[in-house]
Amino acid sequence: MGLDMYLEKRTYVKNWDWMKSEDRHQISVQRGGHPTEIKPERISHIIEQVAYWRKANAIHQWFVDNVQRGNDDCKEYYVQAEQLQDLLSLCTQVLNASELVDGEIANGYTVEDGKKIPIVESGKTVKNPSTAQQLLPTQEGFFFGSTDYDQWYIDDIKYTKDTLEKVLAEEPCGDYYYSSSW
DSSP states (O other), X not given: OOOEEEEEEEEEOOOOXXXXXXXXXXXXXXXXXXXXXXXXXXXXXXXXXXXXXXXXXXXXXXXXXXXXXXXXXXXXXXXXXXXXXXXXHHHHHHHHHXXXXXXXXXXXXXXETTEEEEEEEEEEEESOTHHHHHHSOOOOOTTOOOOXXXXXXXXXXXXXXXXXXXXXXXXXXXXXXEXXXX
16 A cells, blocks of 8 residues: 556657558567467557656655645556656756765654554754755655655656656667556
8 A cells, every 4th residue: 555656668669551561560478488369460559667666655645746746546647758757857867966875764653552662773864954845845645655755755756757767768668657555
């Protein structure tokens, strides 16, 4: 239970009779080394899950604000490559401006006598989170995870940066779609 987030890449691979042989895709679907009942001539798109986040609420909020026009409704939304480039740029800026220092971080909570008590442990926090707060702020929500600017926040930003660098370098680019659920 909690915020799960997905970025998919869809590549159109339909082969048409009028296409030259060098423009046609070769599609083979096997299971256990043997052909399946899937008919390659019926395949029109290949869908790849290129990113998966769990409770990366700052990244989710960016998609809600910049792709979903403020609608946080668990639907699927088309994402332009330029939008992914913008997110990559923000992640890079946040990482460049964020220094992790020793500190105490929250790692969940326990309940005693009906009260939530944070579980605190040694970890790393962002020394000055002002750039992160401005460019990729955290967002509260139903099981959306921590809103602290700490090592886990930075891990989400690093993962996003690394993933987007790889995705945007791929050819052909394809079409991208973001969705979330909780």
